[in-house]
Amino acid sequence: DQQVKQNSPSLSVQEGRISILNCDYTNSMFDYFLWYKKYPAEGPTFLISISSIKDKNEDGRFTVFLNKSAKHLSLHIVPSQPGDSAVYFCAATGAGGTSYGKLTFGQGTILTVHP
């Protein structure tokens, strides 16, 4: 029962172009969504998040879009840089309290940005 799905195992993009990573979820109780970035042999690093009361959140080159009706979110990276090459995980959690931090992760998408 995969409640958070990242259907693309990998994505290859040219430096300077846009990278779009997608994520779908099934649990309508999720109301807070996060993206983490992971380099080999390191732990996941928080990148950007969005609450369900918003449909867009931007931080520098990174923008996350949320479509609640479609239960879909995406991460846009513009412009992509070779240093962005990593595994990207989408994660979701329900309303506050003890559920905060109980993240449900997708399987990850390997992003490769070519110079």
Add this chain to the structure above:
Amino acid sequence: GAGVSQSPRYKVAKRGQDVALRCDPISGHVSLFWYQQALGQGPEFLTYFQNEAQLDKSGLPSDRFFAERPEGSVSTLKIQRTQQEDSAVYLCASSLVGNTIYFGEGSWLTVV
């Protein structure tokens, strides 16, 4: 320390052996989490502490898994009678309540 520190980084255990994995959270972080990440998968929640209280252990896969945080700081995840399916990266994370969660680098467990 500056970040979440985990030890050992790498552990090879023989099947049936007990292992203990240690986590030093960021100083002052009240919340502490353990996750398990199998090869090619995303991390999966195991358990959650707020200070020394274990508020959620719904993700622990069996009674061979036990976690503690007796003084509300350092935590230990213990796996008894390890089996091959326990091979994974065990990630510890910490946060202030309701804030960004910071992960450690993980303890890589291989059961042979």
